[in-house]
Amino acid sequence: xxxxxxxxxxxxxxxxxxxxxxxxxxxxxxxxxxxxxxxxxxxxxxxxxxxxxxxxxxxxxxxxxxxxxxxxxxxxxxxxxxxxxxxxxxxxxxxxxxxxxxxxxxxxxxxxxxxxxxxxxxxxxxxxxxxxxxxxxxxxxxxxxxxxxxxxxxxxxxxxxxxxxxxxxxxxxxxxxxxxxxxxxxxxxxxxxxxxxxxxxxxxxxxxxxxxxxxxxxxxxxxxxxxxxxxxxxxxxxxxxxxxxxxxxxxxxxxxxxxxxxxxxxxxxxxxxxxxxxxxxxxxxxxxxxxxxxxxxxxxxxxxxxxxxxxxxxxxxx
Amino acid sequence: xxxxxxxxxxxxxxxxxxxxxxxxxxxxxxxxxxxxxxxxxxxxxxxxxxxxxxxxxxxxxxxxxxxxxxxxxxxxxxxxxxxxxxxxxxxxxxxxxxxxxxxxxxxxxxxxxxxxxxxxxxxxxxxxxxxxxxxxxxxxxxxxxxxxxxxxxxxxxxxxxxxxxxxxxxxxxxxxxxxxxxxxxxxxxxxxxxxxxxxxxxxxxxxxxxxxxxxxxxxxxxxxxxxxxxxxxxxxxxxxxxxxxxxxxxxxxxxxxxxxxxxxxxxxxxxxxxxxxxxxxxxxxxxxxxxxxxxxxxxxxxxxxxxxxxxxxxxxxxxxxxxxxxxxxxxxxxxxxxxxxxxxxxxxxxxxxxxxxxxxxxxxxxxxxxxxxxxxxxxxxxxxxxxxxxxxxxxxxxxxxxxxxxxxxxxxxxxxxxx
Numbered sequence: 007x008x009x010x011x012x013x014x015x016x017x018x019x020x021x022x023x024x025x026x027x028x029x030x031x032x033x034x035x036x037x038x039x040x041x042x043x044x045x046x047x048x049x050x051x052x053x054x055x056x057x058x059x060x061x062x063x064x065x066x067x068x069x070x071x072x073x074x075x076x077x078x079x080x081x082x083x084x085x086x087x088x089x090x091x092x093x094x095x096x097x098x099x100x101x102x103x104x105x106x107x108x109x110x111x112x113x114x115x116x117x118x119x120x121x122x123x124x125x126x127x128x129x130x131x132x133x134x135x136x137x138x139x140x141x142x143x144x145x146x147x148x149x150x151x152x153x154x155x156x157x158x159x160x161x162x163x164x165x166x167x168x169x170x171x172x173x174x175x176x177x178x179x180x181x182x183x184x185x186x187x188x189x190x191x192x193x194x195x196x197x198x199x200x201x202x203x204x205x206x207x208x209x210x211x212x213x214x215x216x217x218x219x220x221x222x223x224x225x226x227x228x229x230x231x232x233x234x235x236x237x238x239x240x241x242x243x244x245x246x247x248x249x250x251x252x253x254x255x256x257x258x259x260x261x262x263x264x265x266x267x268x269x270x271x272x273x274x275x276x277x278x279x280x281x282x283x284x285x286x287x288x289x290x291x292x293x294x295x296x297x298x299x300x301x302x303x304x305x306x307x308x309x310x311x312x313x314x315x316x317x318x319x320x321x322x323x324x
Numbered sequence: 325x326x327x328x329x330x331x332x333x334x335x336x337x338x339x340x341x342x343x344x345x346x347x348x349x350x351x352x353x354x355x356x357x358x359x360x361x362x363x364x365x366x367x368x369x370x371x372x373x374x375x376x377x378x379x380x381x382x383x384x385x386x387x388x389x390x391x392x393x394x395x396x397x398x399x400x401x402x403x404x405x406x407x408x409x410x411x412x413x414x415x416x417x418x419x420x421x422x423x424x425x426x427x428x429x430x431x432x433x434x435x436x437x438x439x440x441x442x443x444x445x446x447x448x449x450x451x452x453x454x455x456x457x458x459x460x461x462x463x464x465x466x467x468x469x470x471x472x473x474x475x476x477x478x479x480x481x482x483x484x485x486x487x488x489x490x491x492x493x494x495x496x497x498x499x500x501x502x503x504x505x506x507x508x509x510x511x512x513x514x515x516x517x518x519x520x521x522x523x524x525x526x527x528x529x530x531x532x533x534x535x536x537x538x539x540x541x542x543x544x545x546x547x548x549x550x551x552x553x554x555x556x557x558x559x560x561x562x563x564x565x566x567x568x569x570x571x572x573x574x575x576x577x578x579x580x581x582x583x584x585x586x587x588x589x590x591x592x593x594x595x596x597x598x599x600x601x602x603x604x605x606x607x608x609x610x611x612x613x614x615x616x617x618x619x620x621x622x623x624x625x626x627x628x629x630x631x632x633x634x635x636x637x638x639x640x641x642x643x644x645x646x647x648x649x650x651x652x653x654x655x656x657x658x659x660x661x662x663x664x665x666x667x668x669x670x671x672x673x674x675x676x677x678x679x680x681x682x683x684x685x686x687x688x689x690x691x692x693x694x695x696x697x698x699x700x701x702x703x704x705x706x707x708x709x710x711x712x713x714x715x716x717x718x719x720x721x722x723x724x725x726x727x728x729x730x731x732x733x734x735x736x737x738x739x740x741x742x743x
Contacts, residue, residue, distance in 0.1 A: 244443040
């Protein structure tokens with residue numbers, strides 16, 4: 007049927023081998039940077055880890071133990087990592103009094119410390135805009151104001167973080183369900199499931215999501231050892247993160263770090279399903295509004311003006 | 325089965341055989357692809373910080389090239405439609421080169437998405453928890469991969485049959501050809517919907533984006549085909565009848581004209597209304613608050629597209645040479661307009677009004693060049709193997725053609741004018 011292929015003579019065999027060896031050498035040279043790869047990041051256990059929602063209690067315990075060891079190895083601090091579940095009958099809501107906020111950015115830095123964000127490059131979940139009086143158009147806000155004293159008499163201040171939307175576009179777009187909304191309204195991320203496509207970051211109308219463009223770095227002494235799986239455990243390179251209303255605190259009845267640090271009490275947080283909670287009363291009695299109502303996300307983060315503009319307490323505007 | 329493995333082995337061997345120009349071309353492409361691989365290795369180790377992307381502009385060159393190439397892939401298979409619906413037999417043999425281009429383009433698309441991932445090691449998560457049908461990216465993964473398989477099947481089956489000197493059974497490929505041509509529209513529509521579906525990005529959240537995608541793809545895709553076909557007919561025995569080029573020329577002209585019309589409609593809506601949504605378009609075309617990195621690019625694109633259209637409409641310029649020039653111009657023009665010109669302004673300013681510009685780094689540029697070179701390498705090999713099969717020089721009962729004499733009969737090279 008078929009005729010035989012031309013036989014390889016010695017010379018062409020030599021040339022072919024030379025070519026193959028040269029090709030392999032070039033390939034090895036191209037892959038050379040991979041020798042610096044952090045192998046602790048690519049273990050079989052991590053590779054086989056299941057999605058958060060598919061893990062049994064035992065699975066989760068094993069994973070938590072493993073992550074505790076990984077964190078200890080890296081930071082010389084033995085953390086306590088929990089998987090704090092949402093409570094029945096709870097739906098968290100934030101309310102922020104724009105009349106009171108002085109723009110001191112203490113919330114920004116308290117958040118970074120509490121939630122073990124990378125310090126270099128620094129990742130911040132809260133962005134405070136300095137707004138000219140007479141406008142609530144966020145496009146007119148100044149992101150990078152630096153003042154020896156805040157507030158400036160001509161401005162008011164608008165901190166923006168994850169709005170924990172009822173209809174979150176970020177959850178809709180994620181191709182692998184690495185981010186979802188919990189029963190208490192918090193949108194969370196499984197940092198071990200995220201593939202880093204950053205589609206959620208493009209989808210968010212509030213610019214609330216952050217990406218780890220490189221391996222996060224946190225000084226060992228600054229690590230907050232009270233952690234939970236879905237919130238402030240250290241993240242890895244190449245995954246998304248964002249504000250989760252400090253769920254490791256708030257699900258256990260405490261207040262978010264940004265609220266605790268606020269010197270003027272501009273931040274209010276609580277359970278909207280409890281009619282006696284402070285946020286329920288604010289939503290009932292104050293003129294509240296949400297950001298970008300037109301995009302249909304139904305935020306759980308409300309803004310209101312409690313009183314006239316005016317300085318209350320002075321702080322540094324760093 | 326054994327015969328099929330032998331076929332693959334012979335194709336592999338054949339891809340190393342060629343004259344010095346072929347070898348030089350392949351060598352250059354291989355070197356560029358390896359440089360790209362080196363840069364990707366750097367990126368894998370240090371993270372996407374090696375790119376110019378930031379939290380503010382979180383997609384860049386990778387997604388821009390991806391978007392452009394989806395269009396190329398879609399349009400390449402679209403040449404099928406006139407062949408089978410209008411029985412334009414002169415295009416018959418050429419369709420296969422279009423589908424091969426689609427294969428190469430889709431492979432490049434998949435590579436561009438892969439290098440854009442922060443955690444490519446977790447890609448298989450898509451198999452365990454797939455957010456279908458809610459996430460448009462999930463849709464895109466499906467339509468692109470199915471499209472790749474469809475085109476691989478069609479080309480592979482036809483070439484295999486010719487190689488075995490069998491008559492292709494219509495049942496095994498005609499239905500797939502039709503599915504592929506409809507599917508071609510779907511891949512580009514779904515890719516447009518990736519952006520269109522984002523309510524927080526008004527620059528993308530416009531219904532006109534999907535039709536514009538299709539129009540620009542059906543200009544750039546056949547334009548690339550026109551240039552490729554001429555390389556093929558200059559260096560091989562495959563005959564490209566002038567009628568085929570004329571047909572492609574008509575497709576390109578109409579598509580480019582529609583694209584320009586849709587662009588005009590979009591610009592009118594943005595700039596006449598002057599609503600808050602105009603900021604991104606303003607940034608793109610005129611610059612915003614002193615930031616204007618994209619302005620020269622987009623005007624080059626507008627200029628190239630308009631000039632290409634003008635040439636195509638000029639009766640005195642109906643020669644192959646002018647056709648080539650206008651095709652080259654519109655490919656570059658559409659690459660700018662649909663790549664950087666679409667992706668970057670979607671992020672500038674951010675949803676909170678901050679302006680951060682994007683400038684690609686050397687490392688990510690090298691990765692992009694590497695993927696383009698790899699795609700060209702794949703396409704060259706596919707064509708290299710297909711040509712001798714189609715011309716009957718490589719069949720299962722013949723020796724491997726060791727020479728490079730696939731060159732055409734001289735008469736065909738002469739310059740023809742298009743009618």
